[in-house]
Amino acid sequence: MSTTNSTAAPREAFTGQVGFILSAIGSAVGLGNIWRFPGVAYENGGGAFMVPYLVALLTAGIPILYLDYALGHRFRGGAPQAFRRVKRWLESVGWFQVMICVLIAVYYAAVVAWAASFFVYSFGLDWGDDAAAFFVGEHLQLADVGGADPWLTFDFVAAVLIPLVLVWVAVIAVLAAGVVKGVQRANVIFIPLLIVAFGVLVVRSLFLEGAVDGLNVLFTPDWGALGDPSVWIAAYGQIFFSLSVAFGIMITYASYRRRRSNMTGPGLVVAFSNSGFELLAGIGVFSALGFLASQQGVTVADLNFQGVLLAFVTFPTIVTEMPGGAFFGALFFGSLVMAGFTSLVSILQVVSAALQEKFALSRRAATIGLGLVLGTISVLGFSTTTGLILLDTVDAFVNNIGIVASAIFMCVFVIWVYRRGPELRYHLNAVSTVQVGRWWYACVGAIVPVMLIVMLVQYIITRIGEPYEGYDTTYLLFAGWGSVALLVLGAVLFTLPRWRGREDFAPWPSYPPVDAGTEQKGSVR
Template sequence: MEKKRELWTSRSGFIFAAIGAAVGLGNLWRFPFQAYKNGGGAFFFPYIVALLSCAIPLMILEYTYGRRIRGGSIKAFKTISAKYEWIGWMQVMVPIVVMMFYCTIISVSMIFMVWSLGHAFGIVNFMGDPGKLMGMVTGSASGPFDFRSGISKYLFFFVIIVWISNLIIVRKGISKGIEKVSRIFTPVLIIMMLMFMINSLRLNGAMFGLKQLFTPDFTKILDPNIWVSAYAQVFFSTTLGVGVMIAYGSYLKEDADIVGSSIITVAANASFDIIAGVTVFSTLGYLVTNMGVEFDSFGSGAGIAFIAFPIAISTITSNVFLQGMIGFLFFLCLFIAGLSSSISMLEAFTTATLDKFKISREKIVTIISIVGFLGSICFSTFAGFNYILDIVDSHVGNYVIATLGLVETIMVCYIYGIEKIRIDANEYSDIKVGKYFNFLLKYVTPLILGITVISNLIEELKKLSGLFTSNISIFMGELVFGWGVILLMLLASIFLYLKKAD
């Protein structure tokens, strides 16, 4: 007899888990700098349009389809046609690959948590010069193939802890693991980020920073690249198209309010984007005003979290203990954001595997965690963290996710039937979606995602052409660790597709 499928025990538990899955470390720096370089306040108009026309309809689609088929990505594509099952496997390969390097970034936040405690108790003093600690942790390498440069013992140790945390939580299942942890993690994350935002607003120079973020440059509003960037930000930050939300939707109760839950999930993620933007640029405004640095002095990535914020924290108070404890809370916040996303990634693959193979949750989660940890070791090397991570991230994010999102939308809309999705979504929802829902998903979303995929490929060809003549090592790194990883994902997907169910 088929085992009864586990369900979320409450709507709030499901929403907290979904928000936790959508909100991650990337929100803290990706959104603020996407807005900053794409017209400031002018970016918010296409961003909001993207939320309404793409994110909410796609979230409704994935929740509804997941609940209807009671399965993850594998079952989602197999339901359309058995020959498309391999696409489902390709979809859930994305979170596994992303987890491998994502967990190394989470481990950096854990390292900074520990060092913050050390700072509070006078054991170490790093708040004023966090770049020194970052350099010690991540080291340096001459290129993506420079494995002789060594491995970071700090990353290696803490990435073990991160994977053990993932293993313990996801092994316990939906109601006893992910839901229980998310009900604690997500509200704590929201409260802590609100506290840091409020504190950042009182810093001298905060208004100068916010002016850089929110002042609209309407000359850029007609630039199609801004619209592509806005849709890309919304699409990737909501964790759509990689099997996570289909898997989460498959555990919904039959009478769940899908439309309302979708709106809440997307709105919460967008709110976190705004909170992160205000916090980052208020802090940068302070640093620019008081230290004479430029807005891009700390880069547009992890440098913001791991270098700019400790410096800002050190200037909030001269009390060393308080500096350390504020730093601890901030990096705890990053750790929670990262872990809540990583457990959702692990669950996406787990759900898909359990749908096809007769294997216990405990066993498959353990196997995936071991494989994922071995992958994380690669990114814990100095070459891995400084070069390979960016290459894999850009290729999976720019080409695989957007393409899979496009394929998923077209197949569900045109083969399964978007009207069936709309009827199912409306059945128990307080807010009903009309025929415009069909139009957005049949025409608008595929058009935007198609443009995104094509524009990304054109940019990649231009970049490869330039690298071939200027830096052959990076060129080969792009081929091996970028397109090579995509090829491995494809081969693994075909292998699992061809493997007979037990």
């Protein structure tokens, strides 16, 4: 036991349910909601996609969210500490999740910086008539890599470097202020502003010429797609990634809730708010795409509206042709900044909490230390002329392999191997208004791991046989597969040092009866 146990400061806590809900929504609602969902829905059956999407939400999204909440609140710790209290060696699973957050943070901050730059560009519509050339040329100064050209350079781009440094300064300030004065306050301010700003943008988009054509493209159902297994896998993938589950965020946030805190009701609010925002984004984006298609005399299918290009090429083109385009461009990119920043805060809070708990660091020391280290890596890797390609590669491998593997580990070890499902379900029901039934076991013990194993195997086979985006195989070995190896290596290396923080532990006194197969309460696990 640590000698600091008796003098350790009480664990921080959200001041109330509203602050927790807004913070959880701030984490879940991010850049991917705005640019990923519309394209995924369009490619997988349009309006018919909502059927597997809702099934995935109910059978995977909400159950895994509840698993995260139960682990964090029951065992009162960030990811490494919560898993350690399930079984000591499972601390490594927690550090695997922390490492996912580390890699996501270093590139996610760059996208937030791009959005901040384009927010400024919006006032003068600086991208002109060719948004694509402006984005990859003047803004990113993207290097023509491949062949004899280097895949990684340290040729810095001022238009990315300066806002990226400012983003890191801002996020360090928020995290250093603590859960209530920093994280909660930022979300209480930014999430309502995000909803209002994006709502205004959507309403304006609905009244544009050609908006109905765009909505028809999005919502016209292709019922035949429901018989395609890949459509169902896409639905589970979208729900899984958009809710910020299985990589430590919701575990950490739940650990900051007080003893008698309702967990399941707010979980439903967060899950449906996230999906509602995705649907709102789809309506706004496709209304605007319909307008652009009508202006250019093409169909919506002829436009490029996937991923980063939707945000930084297609949408700038749209606002250039819109009446009052500068104002609505500022609304759109301001929304991206707020959505991205609140998600970045939640990602880094996972890392900060883990360092504080394991190494007995103060909040300020942990925050400044990780901010300086990760900020430096972020600047060196993603503010250069090859930053976009590195970002694209790391994002693909970490999300499609790292996060999926993390969720599989959670379900297999917590539910299958150590059979903590009854204890966690009992805990949720003891503190919550919405009761969790036995259906939850079927979801987290069977449906989720089976679907995710299929997704993971399918993706790995694809990546082995087909190099991602046609990139150089040697480059992918280091930037792509190397990122996955770094997750494993980091998990091992951070588990090895002696735990210096508080180890004594008594779970909230809502433990299940002995016949539920749980260990004696109060034990150090």
